[in-house]
Structure formats: C-alpha cells, structure tokens
Amino acid sequence: MIQIGEYNTLRIAGKNKDGLSLSDGKSEILLPYDNFKEALEIGNNVEVFVYINKTDDLVATTKKAYGQCGDYVLLQCIDEHTDGAYLDLGIEKDVFVPKKEQKRPMIKGESYVVYLYLDELNRKLVASSKVDKFAIEQAEDLEEGDEVQVLICDKSDLGYNAIIDQKYMGLLYHNEIFGLLMPGDERRAWVKKIRVDGHIDLTLQASGYGHVLDTKDVILEALAQNKGVIALGDKSNPDDIYAAFEISKSVFKKAIGALYKERKIVVGDYEISLVEQSGD
Numbered sequence: 001m002i003q004i005g006e007y008n009t010l011r012i013a014g015k016n017k018d019g020l021s022l023s024d025g026k027s028e029i030l031l032p033y034d035n036f037k038e039a040l041e042i043g044n045n046v047e048v049f050v051y052i053n054k055t056d057d058l059v060a061t062t063k064k065a066y067g068q069c070g071d072y073v074l075l076q077c078i079d080e081h082t083d084g085a086y087l088d089l090g091i092e093k094d095v096f097v098p099k100k101e102q103k104r105p106m107i108k109g110e111s112y113v114v115y116l117y118l119d120e121l122n123r124k125l126v127a128s129s130k131v132d133k134f135a136i137e138q139a140e141d142l143e144e145g146d147e148v149q150v151l152i153c154d155k156s157d158l159g160y161n162a163i164i165d166q167k168y169m170g171l172l173y174h175n176e177i178f179g180l181l182m183p184g185d186e187r188r189a190w191v192k193k194i195r196v197d198g199h200i201d202l203t204l205q206a207s208g209y210g211h212v213l214d215t216k217d218v219i220l221e222a223l224a225q226n227k228g229v230i231a232l233g234d235k236s237n238p239d240d241i242y243a244a245f246e247i248s249k250s251v252f253k254k255a256i257g258a259l260y261k262e263r264k265i266v267v268g269d270y271e272i273s274l275v276e277q278s279g280d
Helices: 209-225 238-245 249-261
Strands: 007-015 019-023 028-032 045-052 058-061 072-081 084-087 095-098 111-118 125-128 147-155 159-164 168-173 186-194 200-203 265-267 272-274
Touching: 007 028, 028 045, 072 147, 095 111, 111 147, 147 168, 159 186, 159 200, 168 186, 209 238, 209 249, 209 272, 238 249, 249 265
Parallel strands: 028 058, 095 125, 168 200
Antiparallel strands: 007 019, 007 045, 019 028, 045 058, 072 084, 072 111, 084 095, 111 125, 147 159, 147 186, 159 168, 186 200, 265 272
C-alpha cells in the first residue's frame, strides 16, 4: 500500500502527458514532470515522497522532504493565518499546523520543532508543535546511564525539553547545561534518571570515569593539532571549555589532572601544553 506523507519505493509503470505513472502493484499515482530532473525509465524503481497536493490529488515527488510522517523535525514558518500556519517541508506542498496544534502562536520566519502526522479526516500530512502529546509515555527500552540522541524542542522554566531517539520526551536542567542550546539542535546525551511517573531527566555529560578517559584522548588530539598548546586551563571559564569540547569544567579538570599525573601535559591557570619529550 502506498503510504501518504512518507517515502515509497515504486515502479515506473508508464508515461502520459502529465508525468510518470508509479505503481506499487495495486494502485498507481502520478509523478509530475516538474517534480523530477533525472532521466527515469519505465520498469525502474524510484524512491519518492508521496503527498496530497493543493487540488487534493495524490502525487509523488523526488524532492527530499525535511521529514516524514512520524518524525519530530525543525521546520520554518513561511506563512500564518487565523486558522493556522504553514511550514516549509522542502517539497512542492507546505505542511499545515492548525491553530489548536500550536503550543504558542507561530510567527512567519521563525522555526519550530513539530511532530508530523496524518489528519484522520482528510489523510493529509499536518504538523503539531505540541510534541509532548505524541511522545511515548513509558520508555521501556531505556535505562539510567544509556547514551541517546536528543532533539532540542523548546525552553522551559526548568531547562530544555528534548525528544529522545525520536520517541520519548526528556528534560535537560538549566544547571547542567554549559553553552547555548537552540530548538532543532541535535546532541548526544545520557539518561540521568527515569522517574516513577515516566519522566526522563537527561544530561549532556556521561557519568563515570569512562567519559574522562575519552576526554583525555580528545584533549591530546586537540593539543597535537594546535602545536602542543591550548588556551584553556585550571581557571578557564566553563563556557569557554564547553565551546571547545562540549564538556563541563568538572570533567575537563579531571581529564587534565589525569594527564598531568601521567606527565603528558603542563597545566596553567589559562593554558595547557604538551610536555616536551626528550629523545632517546
């Protein structure tokens, strides 16, 4: 069955005056001539994005949409009306966000993390910035300490809401963030705590000494690429450290302390440098 709002691999069944006829073996849809550039031959398979156009026809395009049904994705608002807003999906048809599905009123030119889904009435792809209501409530396949990928959604009084692995909602607390986060940022994170109510606390810092070991290697590599000197040290600003390595000052100090004990670096207040190795 052809899936609306998703990528489909279909066979080119024929040509007509409007474009190519694509088939899944049961039904056919149109790929208009202006929706593809490359040469396509009858009998070949082609990957297309399927959607319902402005005239309510089911059509396909070879253009790459920024997201498909079931995705959480950052999209830009390109038009706003009293009944809703339109976001740029990267294809010929924009995606509509009904007024009731806007967490806060959308403004033209601004970008928002939204969830893409099919409207139950007309089967058209629509979006909602109320992403929390689509997230899975219980993360049965996650454990505390797990490494995850997160998509930053928006800022709250406590911190930043984030989508975990395109499935769950989590929270990064303000006091554990070093550096600037923006909606749409994708980061590596770790599950800090899974609460009884299912809420998930996140951190951008891995727990345990293993993270320090990884950081040591990163710092040594950075020193090697910067002629043996880095303008960060024991008293450097935490934001400067995070901008360079995306780690907290605490992890940075543990790593350089370990390297100092191994006599691999010299540590200053605002600089570290490689120890010069004497020849044999």
